Amino acid sequence: MKWYPVELHTHTEHSDGDFTVSGLVEAAHARGFAAVALTDHNTASGLREFYPALEREGLTGVAGIEWTTYFGHMLVLGEQGYTDWRGVQPSEIDRAIASIHQNGGIVGIAHPFALSNPVNTGYHWEFQVADWTAVDYLEVWSRDDAPRKIQSLRAFALWEQLLDRGCRITATSGRDWHREDTFAYAHTYVGVDGALTQDTILNAIRAGHVCLAAGPLLTMRGTDAQGVNWEIGDEVEAGPLEIELTIDPDTLPNDWDRSQVQLQELRLVQNGRILAVCPAQTHQHLHLSAAPGWLRADLIGTYYGRTGQHLAFTNPLFIRQRG
Ligand SMILES: [Zn+2]
Ligand SMILES: [Zn+2]
Structure with missing residues (x-):
């Protein structure tokens, strides 16, 4: 994709x-x-x-x-x-x-x-x-x-x-x-x-x-226990999931001011609650057990002088009950 x-x-x-x-x-x-x-x-x-x-x-x-x-x-x-x-x-x-x-x-x-x-x-x-x-x-x-x-x-x-x-x-x-x-x-x-x-x-x-994204693009992809890849918006069964997060800083570089956007951390948010936090590196892999509901990724940082802002976020992966 x-x-x-x-x-x-x-x-x-x-x-x-x-x-x-x-x-x-x-x-x-x-x-x-x-x-x-x-x-x-x-x-x-x-x-x-x-x-x-x-x-x-x-x-x-x-x-x-x-x-x-x-x-x-x-x-x-x-x-x-x-x-x-x-x-x-x-x-x-x-x-x-x-x-x-x-x-x-x-x-x-x-x-x-x-x-x-x-x-x-x-x-x-x-x-x-x-x-x-x-x-x-x-x-x-x-x-x-x-x-x-x-x-x-x-x-x-x-x-x-x-x-x-x-x-x-x-x-x-x-x-x-x-x-x-x-x-x-x-x-x-x-x-x-x-x-x-x-x-x-x-x-x-x-x-x-x-x-x-209000600066760099953040994308998320999931891989289930069978090795099948899932994109955001897809529906995946609850259970073990490997999440791959990617930051692309080179999209629309002329349409935002790099000196005004500072990356702080990546978050996985499940059903409105923060599930995991990690440094805002270009590539991150996380392993989790996905519960039914929805799962989204956020890129948090400083935006034009204000800290702790959403710099980017994904639409969710949807997790359905097993069986
Ligand atoms: Zn209008
Ligand atoms: Zn209008």
């Missing part, structure tokens, strides 16, 4: 961004992304310019839209067809998500805890989701300075609660990119076998083959 940096949340002059569509794709290429999604507010009118621009820059694209409503913002990727966002009431969101899924799309909740009323009406998530298992992803990290923000801590807590309830919802990071600036952003990496296409990116998000 190969890991690709992708930006899944962007805006252009087709909604409230400063970018032309070409300018967005050029900026994504210049910053080292392998793929970019176009997610303007309530419109897909930029798509006509998107595909020629992707072709020119040699990037993979994902067609999307950001549902922008009074009750929250929802990212829709890869929908073939159209589910009308207008007039959807808070109690009707499950039906809308089912319709998007029928059309081959996936949904993610954007910046669930951004400032809302009275500053930005609709930014905060207020839709009443009855079935959280239907939500494909949650933007746990959003916009600049994500690891240090209170909104991120709240989104992280929501994500862990959902995992504890058995919802296999994928964490992502979203730049919510409107214009070029020099702020510090986190990144989403998708794990793909074979070619990077819209379909393989959507499948990686569905399957939880996603890592988040």
Whole structure:
């Protein structure tokens, strides 16, 4: 499995961004992304310019839209067809998500805890989701300075609660990119076998083959007692598991400031509790007995002056009861 940096949340002059569509794709290429999604507010009118621009820059694209409503913002990727966002009431969101899924799309909740009323009406998530298992992803990290923000801590807590309830919802990071600036952003990496296409990116998000990093990339892989390898997002039987953690410091090196990011330690987190801690070396192997639930890896360190921050984390491996 190969890991690709992708930006899944962007805006252009087709909604409230400063970018032309070409300018967005050029900026994504210049910053080292392998793929970019176009997610303007309530419109897909930029798509006509998107595909020629992707072709020119040699990037993979994902067609999307950001549902922008009074009750929250929802990212829709890869929908073939159209589910009308207008007039959807808070109690009707499950039906809308089912319709998007029928059309081959996936949904993610954007910046669930951004400032809302009275500053930005609709930014905060207020839709009443009855079935959280239907939500494909949650933007746990959003916009600049994500690891240090209170909104991120709240989104992280929501994500862990959902995992504890058995919802296999994928964490992502979203730049919510409107214009070029020099702020510090986190990144989403998708794990793909074979070619990077819209379909393989959507499948990686569905399957939880996603890592988040605000500096170096951290990836995790498991090997069971039979020698079978398991990727994050996969489901493995409870029992002895060898965990391999790898830090790659060379991903998107121009998009974060190395002097402001210092590595401290690696952690394995099982069902919300720290199971093991080890130094942040490039390669680490740990042996453990995996209990039913979920198992994630964290890279902890100093981020722009604040210690003990999440610099990177993986989506979980899921552990099922034996037998
Ligand atoms: Zn938004
Ligand atoms: Zn947005």
